[in-house]
Amino acid sequence: HAIGATGGHCDATGWREGAVGKETGPEVGVINGADEARRAVRLAHKYGATVIKTCATGGVLSLADAVDTPQLTQAELDALVDEAHALRLKTAAHAHGAEGAKRAIRAGIDSIEHGSFLDDEALDLMKHKGTYYVPTLMAVQGLSEQIQKGVPIPPAIKVKAEDAIAHVQQRFQKAIAKGIKIGLGTDAADRFIDDLERSASS
Template sequence: MSRPALPLALAVLLVPLSARAAEPLALQCERLFESRSGKLLPARTVVVRDGRVAEVLEGRVEVPGTRTVDLAGHTCLPGWTDLHVHLGSQSNPQSYSEGFRLDPVDFAYRSVGFAEKTLLAGFTSVRDLGGEIAPHLRDAINQGLVKGPRIFAAGKSIATTGGHADPSNGYNDHLSHLIGPPGPTEGVINSVDDARQAVRQRYKDGSDVIKITATGGVLSYAKSGDAPQFTVDEVKAIVETARDYGYKVAAHAHGTEGMKRAVLGGVTSIEHGTYMSDEVMRLMKQHGTWYVPTLYAGRFVAEKAKVDGYFPEVVRPKAARIGAQIQDTAAKAYRSGVKIAFGTDMGVGPHGDNAREFVYMVEAGIPAAEALQAATVRAAEVLGVDDQGVIEAGKRADIVAVPGDPVADIQRVLEVALVMKDGVLFKQP
């Protein structure tokens, strides 16, 4: 390369992805999943211009002024949304010591790879429910500096003292006294006033959604995995303050009483829901509360609980007991008519394996078409957005394609052949 050409070449390489013009494309799909109805449509051509779906044409046709992407034998679907991920981490046998040995920048570098794996698996949007790295990763992706899904970030989860998201759980006396008890700034509350301050701090930090840990959790360094950890008044204070900023509230919850308080307090969604009772299901239907089962995480922790040394001994019995229950709960909730949306709790398991949740949902008795709706149009409802989750003119050009018919064979979702986000192809046959 000649010396004068080198600066120009470098300049092209350094242009953020978001600044590069997306070329007009015509995706010739063998069939198209219409997410509003849950039906498969015969051959369609999806025309994409300027990051949006321009039109959807019947048949596989040539469109002047566009580049054709031949998807013969493939089904096109709206880009999937995983409503429960943690892109800043990934479970491993050293996870508990890494929090003391690694710096935030180490986790940030890891998150870049996790984000790209998630996108290439077909997930064009995610809701990151807990992690201080996520808002910064979101911004880097939006600026086109790294590849990844669109992120709706909670930032630091809100907990009570000793609760599932208390960052000081497991500290010895020396560290506890050195650091001092965490408060609302760190996402730990013990009153209605604290609750309001914690939400306002999340606003200050740039969060998009609020996450609370309404009960104990499986992987926290604490004995109980299901005890309630907020009062109804505290939950209401969080929800009301969140509403001031246009936020929705997701509630991690395994135990029945904690779920009941979260639903009565007005949260948008219950995550995990392991010991969901008939009463809680009735309340969720009455209040319109969504359920995000995270079956993958339940299966993963139950399996790893059998491995000596993978989890600390205080965690291991919780993982074995709670993890094995979630799929049965999801089956019962579906039969009861509770609204279900898609989420994996990925970060508990390996990022990029998110689509396996579809398989587990179908195993739980949820029809494949409804599982696909849970990750598309239903997920958009949970997020409160109306420009994604469907393939329609004027909507975001977030599209995935898989070989064959995923409604007839849900395993096809594990073979993603094309990923488009905002009209840009990140993967294609």
């Protein structure tokens, strides 16, 4: 499981109490506080994870959150990354917004995924700390194509998608200009992505 906050982008339990049984916890990657962050990492490691992914901000494809708002505290991210690195696991943060990304970068996260609204401070921090940037361009391209084709997309998601699409390429070019290390990734859970070859050509 990716690790995130109750009610955040990584909490897949729905919007109504009891919809999927009892409220979730670290066992399925939903945390509140630094101790639960450590427990979630240890459980993921126990069950075979080799990379710990966290949701540091809201997401494009989730209905209930703003795409750029931070969803984990600095203390939670510090604990998560510290525990993962102690177990020799790599870490990745889903992060569209600058503030959530900066918290993850300060914590020592190994890569930022998406980064649609990274500001110069976030990019400079990434350069300083050697953080990889994975802009998931194919996911953005896939969403753009779906919107152009008129595929039904919930209005709240469409607004967020169009905002991210308008910004991510500029952030990507800035990251290249600053000499930030770039990783190739497709955002594989996204139903709109295509193959890795198209992602590389983007």
